[in-house]
Amino acid sequence: MATRKITITLPEELIESIKERVDARGVSAYIAAAAAHQDEMDRLRELAACLEQEHGPVTDSEQQAALDRIAAIDDWHDARQSRSGEAA
Template sequence: MNSFDPGGRLTQSVSVSFHEETLAAVRDRVGERGLSAYVENAARRQIEGDALDALIRDHEEQHGGITEEEILAAEADLFGHGTSSRDAA
């Protein structure tokens, strides 16, 4: 995987295709001038998510899958005993 520098300042113009409904929804949110920044931020979030997925996959290949017990223990550490992030949903 190539290294990714989210602080890079150089830009490059590209042409991309969107479904009409997707493009309309983005333009409704950001207007004509905010499209590039919106797409840039979405791409960065996707890259970060992909990297996290790869990290989890690598960890699970080395150590096995994360069990429900481990998830509950981590939630207890983060949110306190007897509290789960799932309770808020």
């Protein structure tokens, strides 16, 4: 991916906090990762808004069904990891 140098302004305390976690060359990567994450969240919000406009809001029961499905997948994954750990 092509990159381009830009100038941004951040609070000094934030810059120091980031520098404590990464070396000087890692600051750009850290900021890029944070910006990429924010971009992904913004895109998800836009998608959710489009879906809600087209299909209506998610009901409580639909949301609970999705959470239950995610929990079932997590349980399946954990059980699979446990079995593969026993075989090792």
